[in-house]
Amino acid sequence: MRSYETARSLFSFLGFCSWVVIVIGAGAAFMGGAAVGATSFNNTPNIMQIALAAAPGVAILLLGLFGLALVQMGRAGVDSAEYGQQMLSVARNQLDISQQMLAQGATMAASYTEIAHQRSQPSPVSGNTAAPPASFADMPGSAALADADPDEPALTPMPARPEIPHTHVQELGDGHFKVHDRTFSNETDARDYQQKLLVK
Template identity: 50%
Template sequence: MQSYAAARSLFSFLTFIAWCTIIGGALIFIMAIAFLSQFNSSFPAMISAAIPGIGICLFGFLALVMVQIGRASVDSAEFGQQSLQVARDQLAFAKQVHHGAVSEPTTTQAASPSSSAPSQHQNGSVTYYSTVIAANTDGTYLAKDKTFPTLEAAKKHVDEQPVWSR
């Protein structure tokens, strides 16, 4: 799920710019100190010449921090989308399980055909848990794109499938 690809690309570019700023500030700092050391300048003169380089480095670090905060917010938003999708999937699964449990007969009800009981069609196919098991002309049965020698084997295969894929 890369719905924030543009934001990720922008933050990658801004990270590159921030690191270039940090490296540029460090180079300015080193060059200022090296230039003034050739003339045997005083310590306060060297510090005052190094201040722009230090300031540029600090600005680069602050920019890098802001980029990382932005990237963390994109990661958080994407994680929120994934969590929401998982919650929706679980809700759909819970609804299917609930509807399946409601349609099954309880011990107090009379024995009557439930929705899970196979229903026979005119063409010889059987619907079992909303899965159509087709009867082939050679006496085999087709369920979920697999061939089975008996109807019971096909039903067993359907029973082994997760509820949401039936």
């Protein structure tokens, strides 16, 4: 960022000179008016004489004010230049940040697209694709079992589960009890036999 210290120093010096001119003009105007009053002892000076005597001092004072106004306008121009330069620097920084964010977004989008493309393609392992999992359709049927080698041991079928007999205790009219196919003279023996049948 450029520095305007030289211009500021110059305007400060010119401002000081303008204030000096203003003070000198004010003093000259006052002294001119006072001199007119002092020279006329018997006659009262009129306003025109006082104005003409103070005119050079007033002119100098106005010249100092004009110079001070120019100095302030110059300072305002320097301040505007500095503010414009600062705004330009901030805008450039924001532009750089925006470009970096756009570049990062483009990189992330490209990476995501590449990852999605890699996942969509099958990745072979050692040149062979993975075999599909086995299913019940791949199991040999009855015809394949019939064509099997007779020397191989046959699979032993699982024994069928015996059916549970009718195990409720039936009370007969003559004081006997019947369980399945046996008859007992008391209920205790009938219940014991019933439990044996249920355990089998």
